[in-house]
Amino acid sequence: MADNFTFIIDGTEIPARQGQTILKAADEAGIYIPRLCNKDGLEPYGACRVCTVLVNGRPQSACTQPAQPGIIVENDTEELTEMRKQLIEMLFVEGNHFCMFCEKSGNCELQALGYRLGIAAPRFPFMFPQRELDATHPEVFVDRNRCILCGRCVRASRDQDGKNVFQFTGRGIKKRISVNATSRLADTELKSADKAVAACPVGSILKKGVGYAVPIGERIYDHKPIGSDIESKAK
Amino acid sequence: MSNDLSAAVKEICLQHNNDRIYLMDILRKVQVDHGSVSDEAIDAIADAVSIPRVEVESTATFYAFLSKEKKGKIVIRLCNDIIDRLAGVDVVAKAFKEELGVDFGETTADGLITLEYTPCIGMSDQAPAALVNDEVITYLSSDKAREIVRTLKKTGDPKKLVSRLGDGNNASPLVNSMVHNNIRKKGDVIFADYPDGAGLKKALTMSPVEVINEVTNARLRGRGGAGFPAGMKWQFTRAAEDPEKYIICNADEGEPGTFKDRVLLTDYPERLFEGMTIAGYAIGAQQGILYLRAEYAYLSNLLENVLAKKRKDGVLGKAILGKKAFDFDIRIQFGAGAYVCGEETALISSCEGSRGDPKNRPPFPAQKGFMGHPTCVNNVETYVAVVRLIDMGAAWFTSIGSKGSSGTKLLSISGDCHAPGVYEYPFGITIKQLLQDVGAEDAKAVQIGGPSGQMIGKEDFNRTICYDDLATGGSVMIFGADRNILEVADYFMEFFIEESCGYCTPCRVGNVLLKGYLERVMNGQAEEADLEVMKSLARTVKTTSRCGLGQTSPNPILTTLAKFYPEYTKLLKTSKDGFKPSFNIQEVLQESQSITGRKSVHFS
Ligand SMILES: Cc1cc2nc3c(=O)[nH]c(=O)nc-3n(C[C@H](O)[C@H](O)[C@H](O)COP(=O)(O)O)c2cc1C
Ligand code: SF4
Ligand code: SF4
Ligand code: FES
Ligand code: FES
Numbered sequence: 001m002a003d004n005f006t007f008i009i010d011g012t013e014i015p016a017r018q019g020q021t022i023l024k025a026a027d028e029a030g031i032y033i034p035r036l037c038n039k040d041g042l043e044p045y046g047a048c049r050v051c052t053v054l055v056n057g058r059p060q061s062a063c064t065q066p067a068q069p070g071i072i073v074e075n076d077t078e079e080l081t082e083m084r085k086q087l088i089e090m091l092f093v094e095g096n097h098f099c100m101f102c103e104k105s106g107n108c109e110l111q112a113l114g115y116r117l118g119i120a121a122p123r124f125p126f127m128f129p130q131r132e133l134d135a136t137h138p139e140v141f142v143d144r145n146r147c148i149l150c151g152r153c154v155r156a157s158r159d160q161d162g163k164n165v166f167q168f169t170g171r172g173i174k175k176r177i178s179v180n181a182t183s184r185l186a187d188t189e190l191k192s193a194d195k196a197v198a199a200c201p202v203g204s205i206l207k208k209g210v211g212y213a214v215p216i217g218e219r220i221y222d223h224k225p226i227g228s229d230i231e232s233k234a235k
Numbered sequence: 236m237s238n239d240l241s242a243a244v245k246e247i248c249l250q251h252n253n254d255r256i257y258l259m260d261i262l263r264k265v266q267v268d269h270g271s272v273s274d275e276a277i278d279a280i281a282d283a284v285s286i287p288r289v290e291v292e293s294t295a296t297f298y299a300f301l302s303k304e305k306k307g308k309i310v311i312r313l314c315n316d317i318i319d320r321l322a323g324v325d326v327v328a329k330a331f332k333e334e335l336g337v338d339f340g341e342t343t344a345d346g347l348i349t350l351e352y353t354p355c356i357g358m359s360d361q362a363p364a365a366l367v368n369d370e371v372i373t374y375l376s377s378d379k380a381r382e383i384v385r386t387l388k389k390t391g392d393p394k395k396l397v398s399r400l401g402d403g404n405n406a407s408p409l410v411n412s413m414v415h416n417n418i419r420k421k422g423d424v425i426f427a428d429y430p431d432g433a434g435l436k437k438a439l440t441m442s443p444v445e446v447i448n449e450v451t452n453a454r455l456r457g458r459g460g461a462g463f464p465a466g467m468k469w470q471f472t473r474a475a476e477d478p479e480k481y482i483i484c485n486a487d488e489g490e491p492g493t494f495k496d497r498v499l500l501t502d503y504p505e506r507l508f509e510g511m512t513i514a515g516y517a518i519g520a521q522q523g524i525l526y527l528r529a530e531y532a533y534l535s536n537l538l539e540n541v542l543a544k545k546r547k548d549g550v551l552g553k554a555i556l557g558k559k560a561f562d563f564d565i566r567i568q569f570g571a572g573a574y575v576c577g578e579e580t581a582l583i584s585s586c587e588g589s590r591g592d593p594k595n596r597p598p599f600p601a602q603k604g605f606m607g608h609p610t611c612v613n614n615v616e617t618y619v620a621v622v623r624l625i626d627m628g629a630a631w632f633t634s635i636g637s638k639g640s641s642g643t644k645l646l647s648i649s650g651d652c653h654a655p656g657v658y659e660y661p662f663g664i665t666i667k668q669l670l671q672d673v674g675a676e677d678a679k680a681v682q683i684g685g686p687s688g689q690m691i692g693k694e695d696f697n698r699t700i701c702y703d704d705l706a707t708g709g710s711v712m713i714f715g716a717d718r719n720i721l722e723v724a725d726y727f728m729e730f731f732i733e734e735s736c737g738y739c740t741p742c743r744v745g746n747v748l749l750k751g752y753l754e755r756v757m758n759g760q761a762e763e764a765d766l767e768v769m770k771s772l773a774r775t776v777k778t779t780s781r782c783g784l785g786q787t788s789p790n791p792i793l794t795t796l797a798k799f800y801p802e803y804t805k806l807l808k809t810s811k812d813g814f815k816p817s818f819n820i821q822e823v824l825q826e827s828q829s830i831t832g833r834k835s836v837h838f839s
Binding site for chain 1: 274278287288289290292293296297313342514573590591597731733734735736737738739740743745747748751767771772774775776779780781
């Protein structure tokens, strides 16, 4: 197979290299494919499914699917946007997300995607689960109410920090993020400067003592929707 | 005491070479010996095996047969799958509860007996059924349930519960179980009368490529459900560069209503291992793994015995049948109660000692499977079919069955019929014929392929079982005239919710939501618009889920909506008070009314 080739996203021909995922190639071409569990520098994971695209008509997660010469990818379609909306709504009703007083508000990828996709309020009934908050650590806390089970902290801690502080336990709707100690975050090796802390897309892992420091109007997504940085690269 | 536990657990780890690959075996043994995998045990394992404790906890909390809470010495797992519900499991459950004085999920005060529910244990042809530790108890009644509890209280020994033995190898001292094979119809391939060993002998006279070509020409497709062409899978695995390759047999048999692999494992294990060995030869693998569901642990002595005999006879081990360059052996890997582990990449995760999370594809197992090596995963029946196919030849094989589907298929038939059991039919058999044979002419609905398959009604009974029409891994559940179709769908959704691995959003969350909408309908609180939401949500779950579990989990709702729409619409409500029927204003006001101590004047 050629090292450099092209393929089509929504009618536009874009360049790609052997070994790139569809999402990565799209990013470089300035085309934004919505995503949550994917983060630059972390191994692709394929969990949130928000990046689902149609590849030659078949649904695939763009963050894990390799780009191939000549494939036809559908991304920005009415049908896929509706499905992505439903996925985001699922994540909202599955946890307890009270954005109006969450420290992550304005900097949260889940919230920002909700806005970008035009979700005013989830249509599905809220589940209001019981989830634990862990504030034992002097510098960092975990509020599982806001966890979307994206696994970014798991991968960052294991592959970037070399610590394995986080991992999932349980299965199905009872799956939770857990820490590498009998129960307390304070008993792990986590430090506030760890990549794992910065990796969380939502307000589930947060540093203490810095909440609400950035005023409204200066937060990441206050002026431009999520994905704008990628789209600004378009030629 | 706690030092004792830690030492005992470390001893178990040592017996498994402190190797992470055997984490499932270690956890199972700890659970059996100590009644739980407690935090202390987790610490000890992490220490001995040298992996982070949260890794151990992650695996330990994934499987239904492992628990952090202490279980009784004896665990009664009563199957409450749909077939057992038809067979009256309710009264059995009540008898167990009364006689034990505990509810499901609880343990008797003396710590002797824990009572639990479990999904299908592969005994749907002899429901209601239960597991008592590893022993299988079939054809339960409320009287039997009470007797079981009394015997257990008196003897503390589940083995004492086995009274009358089943047929075939079930009666062997190595199995000693009351399970019946219920083989109702023998065909020309799987249950045919022919000597063991002929297939392997012939295969070894051919080159590996010739063996693969034969399988390809026979157009053998996977019998586990997905129907992938076996020859192609073998060829891909053989072609992968890595010389270290693996053969895995998928004996997880978790699809509710399927039990044909159980019968093959019981009475035809020689043929199964022979098929795996042929595959090993064709693909160039040195090691085979039989991934066996924990529910079938009662077969383990028999299977180990067959393997030992094969080693002695020189048909497993080094230089098989004198063929110098061909070494192949097989080991058994147990699961621990997780339907998703039947999905081939989840199965591989489990074999590696991890949570049963499916893996991202590509790479496919044929390229990078078990421990990163090329791996071929096939169903039990697929391997058994290979033996006969090689012996008789591809031309003979394709003369059986229908055009696109050659050979025969084992069907596990259960539910409202006179003769539940295993039937071997050539592909192409109509549902009508099948219902006649099993004594269920008055069936109202048939579930083909288990919960992940489809529900069909009378208008479809002329359709045929084959890959191009009604494809199935073998589960056929029959529902009689007075059965409530929505209740069946509701139970199936409950099954998927319990069994979702939770990795991806649509399957983890979407199925819970779907069941919620279905309940709305069943409670008479739904309107037409709710059905539209259900359809749209179901499509999202099907389309965006990561593995076959989520991609099929909305089928109970989608196929009953398609085939039994009036069962839904007759329950729909139109609103009287201007609110949505699903919104109950009285319920919402209840709490504030009780706090204020007065009734709402607006909504009384
Ligand atoms: C959720 C799920 C459960 C499955 N369970 C089984 C099973 O119990 N046994 C089986 O043989 N295949 C099962 N499969 C299919 C396997 O993934 C795989 O396709 C099969 O083992 C390949 O063997 P075959 O080609 O011989 O059928 C399951 C698939 C999914 C998605
Ligand atoms: S804590 Fe944050 S990063 Fe970790 S899984 Fe949850 S949402 Fe993802
Ligand atoms: S569909 Fe997703 S959540 Fe469901 S079992 Fe597969 S990977 Fe797990
Ligand atoms: S970003 Fe691709 S699945 Fe989450
Ligand atoms: S054993 Fe109960 S349904 Fe299969």
